[in-house]
Amino acid sequence: MKFRAVFTVLALLIISAVLFTGCPDNRETVRVLFYLDASNPTEVRDTNEWFTTFERNNPNVRIVRENLFDDAYHDKMRTYAAAGDLPEVMYVWPSGRSDYLHEGRLLKDLGPFIARDGLRNFYLPMTMDPSQQNSGYMAMIPQGVTNTHAFYINMEVLNEVGLQPARNYAELVAQVPILRNAGYQTILIPAESTWVMQSCLFSMIAGRFCGENWHERIHNGSAKFTDPDFVAALDFIRRLYADGVISREAVGVGYGDGPGMFAGNRGAYYIDGDWRVGDLLQVINRDRQQNIRISVFPDIAEAKMNRSNSSVVGVGYAMAASIPSGSAKEAAAWELVKWLLGKEVSTNRTENGGTPTPSRTDLDFGSMDLQPLSIAVGNIGREFDIATVVIDAVFHSDVFEPINNGLIQLALGTRTAAQVAADTQNAFDTWKSR
Numbered sequence: 001m002k003f004r005a006v007f008t009v010l011a012l013l014i015i016s017a018v019l020f021t022g023c024p025d026n027r028e029t030v031r032v033l034f035y036l037d038a039s040n041p042t043e044v045r046d047t048n049e050w051f052t053t054f055e056r057n058n059p060n061v062r063i064v065r066e067n068l069f070d071d072a073y074h075d076k077m078r079t080y081a082a083a084g085d086l087p088e089v090m091y092v093w094p095s096g097r098s099d100y101l102h103e104g105r106l107l108k109d110l111g112p113f114i115a116r117d118g119l120r121n122f123y124l125p126m127t128m129d130p131s132q133q134n135s136g137y138m139a140m141i142p143q144g145v146t147n148t149h150a151f152y153i154n155m156e157v158l159n160e161v162g163l164q165p166a167r168n169y170a171e172l173v174a175q176v177p178i179l180r181n182a183g184y185q186t187i188l189i190p191a192e193s194t195w196v197m198q199s200c201l202f203s204m205i206a207g208r209f210c211g212e213n214w215h216e217r218i219h220n221g222s223a224k225f226t227d228p229d230f231v232a233a234l235d236f237i238r239r240l241y242a243d244g245v246i247s248r249e250a251v252g253v254g255y256g257d258g259p260g261m262f263a264g265n266r267g268a269y270y271i272d273g274d275w276r277v278g279d280l281l282q283v284i285n286r287d288r289q290q291n292i293r294i295s296v297f298p299d300i301a302e303a304k305m306n307r308s309n310s311s312v313v314g315v316g317y318a319m320a321a322s323i324p325s326g327s328a329k330e331a332a333a334w335e336l337v338k339w340l341l342g343k344e345v346s347t348n349r350t351e352n353g354g355t356p357t358p359s360r361t362d363l364d365f366g367s368m369d370l371q372p373l374s375i376a377v378g379n380i381g382r383e384f385d386i387a388t389v390v391i392d393a394v395f396h397s398d399v400f401e402p403i404n405n406g407l408i409q410l411a412l413g414t415r416t417a418a419q420v421a422a423d424t425q426n427a428f429d430t431w432k433s434r
Contacts (some may be wrong), residue, residue, distance in 0.1 A: 027062040028332040031087035033077060035315070036067040039256055040279055042352050050348075054339050061332045070255055071193060081106060086320040088333040089340075094142060094313050095134035096392035096400075097195070101318070102135035103396075108319040111138040113334050122343075127359040132313045134393075140318035141341050144355040147380055148310045148390045149204040152262060152270040152280075153293040157184055163268070168299040175268070176244045185267035187240075190258035191250040191411070194404035198391055201271050202237060202407055203310035204296070207388025208303035209233035215394045218428070225425040226418075232302065234417035238410045251411050259283050271297075275314075277377045278353035289372035295383045309380075311387035314355070317341060356380070398431045399424065 032051075037043055051063050066087070068076055074097050080086050086106060092098040101107050111130070114120055120128050127142040153165050161182045166172035176186050191197045207214065210229045217223035224230075240246045253261070262270040263283035274294075284292065299306040317337045323330045339345060346360040351368045356377040370378075392400045406420030415423075 027060055028328050029062045029064055030089060030329065030332050030336055032063055032065040032089045032336070033073070033080070033087045033091065034065050034067050035069060035073050035091040037069045037256070037279065038067065040282055042282060043278065043354065046348055046352060046354075050340065050345050054336060058332070058335060061335070063336070077101075084322070086322060088320050088323055088329060089336050090318050090320070091315060092140050092318045093315050094132055094140065094393065096199075096390070097397070099134050099397055102133060102139055105135065106321050107135060107139035108321045108323060108330075109137045109139065110141060110319065110334075110337070114138060114141070117338070119338070122362055123359045124361060127313050127316075129313075140316045141337065142313040142316040142359050143341055143346065143349065144314040144359050145357040146312055146314035147274040147356070148199045148312060149201060149296060150272060150274045150276065150377065150380060151295045151297050152272065152276075153295060154262065154265060154268055154270070155291040155293060156288070157265050157268040159291075165293065165295070166298045169301065172245055172298055173243050179268055180244070184265070185247050186244065187246045187269045187271055188253075188258065188261050188267035189246060189250050189271040190253040190255045190261075191246075191408070192253055193255045194401075194408055195392065196255060196272075197237070197407040197411075198400065198404045199310075200273050201297070202233070202403070203390045203392075204308065204388065205236055205300075205303075206230065206233045206391065207308050207310060207386075208300060208305055209236070211304045212308075212386055212388060215389050215391075218395075225428060226421045229304070231417050231421045234406070234410065234420050236300065236302075237407055238413075238417060241411050246411075248411055251408050274356040274377050274380060275354070277356055277373050280373055281353045281371055284373065286371055289376075292373060292376065294373070294376040294380055296380070305386065307384050308386040308388050309384040310390045312390040312393045314357075314359070316359075350374075353377070395428070396431050399428045402427045 034047065036047055051065060055061060055063055077090065078100070081100065081104070092101060092107070095102065123141070124145065126132060126145060130137050133139050158164065161178055163175055163178065166175055172186065179186050189196065189201065209232050214223065218225065241248055258270065258272055259276060259279040260283055261267065263280065296309045317340050319333045319337060323333060343360060343362055346355065346358050347363055347368065349355045350358050350363060351370060351374070353374050356374070391403060402420070402423040406415060406423060409415035410417065410420060
């Protein structure tokens with residue numbers, strides 16, 4: 001009995017020691033705010049696998065992840081920032097909706113980490129250029145280069161009514177009654193969230209009407225938002241609705257509903273970003289994908305230049321500036337950022353359409369199982385000659401919000417192009433005076 005008691009005590013002591021040294025509470029906790037569309041099963045599966053693999057390979061780190069999407073994500077990020085409680089790792093934009101994080105220097109400079117670990121040569125030069133970010137330093141590493149405008153063409157619908165893809169705006173307008181009589185919309189765009197029309201369509205239109213680097217002329221004072229070319233660009237949006245090319249019902253369509261409407265043959269064309277291919281892969285099978293083409297908006301007669309598109313370095317991952325330098329938490333957060341932007345995760349994301357133009361330069365595309373839509377969006381760069389800016393990437397939110405809201409007002413007919421332009425110029429002048 002005495003031997004059994006001694007053995008029991010020893011066993012309890014050993015178990016206690018193991019539990020104390022290996023307890024999850026002793027792992028370094030890294031909080032993550034992650035941008036995830038919970039309605040996309042592939043995205044959810046892949047994301048879970050990325051984080052599970054990371055924790056398995058880094059047993060000293062515990063990930064506490066919060067998943068949100070669209071406006072809910074940005075609202076929560078602003079709440080954390082205002083409270084001084086940002087998570088250690090975040091999914092962020094190089095500017096635009098993350099401008100307050102950049103301008104407030106709330107993100108850690110990743111430049112020294114990139115240099116120390118010799119990562120620069122593994123990424124496209126554009127994505128390693130600090131001037132592409134609103135902070136002016138490497139506040140985040142982009143996971144790719146983004147074309148915020150993609151013009152998806154449904155040949156199933158066009159073939160049914162005997163049409164070919166419109167080559168210019170006049171042809172597009174001529175297709176409206178034919179498609180309407182067959183029960184189809186012409187262009188689908190989920191425009192309820194105000195950023196969609198600005199980022200996915202108007203930024204490209206503004207570039208075509210105002211010319212290359214038009215934003216620089218606004219910033220240096222040699223041009224204004226109230227100039228005729230910008231007003232004409234805004235008025236073109238009004239014409240899209242007036243001509244029936246886009247239904248006014250679009251302003252009531254939630255962003256998550258767009259892919260399903262296009263896959264369900266509700267319209268002949270669909271406007272979104274190139275990133276949307278990942279969602280379209282979930283609702284359009286391989287065989288039907290052969291009937292989908294991806295290009296850019298047709299030529300516009302009044303535009304200064306055509307065959308242009310709006311492009312910007314893409315979203316990526318950042319670390320909170322509040323993490324103590326040299327700490328174990330900083331080391332753990334950096335390892336997670338490297339993993340999420342590493343070769344394995346980048347390959348997986350590219351295969352499933354999440355990153356049409358990845359920033360990594362060491363990916364083996366020949367070994368990937370790419371679906372037709374992924375191949376098509378990867379070739380979108382051949383559809384245009386000039387890349388122009390995305391408005392929310394080059395102007396402060398105080399400036400682009402009047403544009404975002406004005407585009408909805410144009411659709412509803414509650415404001416004119418000249419009035420929206422004046423609102424924007426006033427906002428710009430106020431912002432610049434600060």
